[in-house]
Amino acid sequence: MGCKAAIPTDEYHGWECEITEGACMFLHPDSRRCAKEYGEGPDTVEQEEQDNG
Numbered sequence: 001m002g003c004k005a006a007i008p009t010d011e012y013h014g015w016e017c018e019i020t021e022g023a024c025m026f027l028h029p030d031s032r033r034c035a036k037e038y039g040e041g042p043d044t045v046e047q048e049e050q051d052n053g
Contacts, residue, residue: 002029002030002031003017003024003029003030003031003034003041003042004031004041004042005017005018005019005029005031005034005041005042006018006024006029006031011023012024013027015029017029017041019034019040019041020040025037025038031043
């Protein structure tokens with residue numbers, strides 16, 4: 001998987017997040033997991049639709 005909000009960087013553990021403006025919460029960016037666990041990121045709308053579906 002990947003994340004549209006993840007930016008490669010030489011800081012943190014290799015990934016910065018556009019949403020949190022800090023380190024990605026995961027070692028390997030995963031936008032679906034981020035939406036599910038934190039309610040943030042580019043897949044949040046898709047996750048909400050699945051939950052309400």
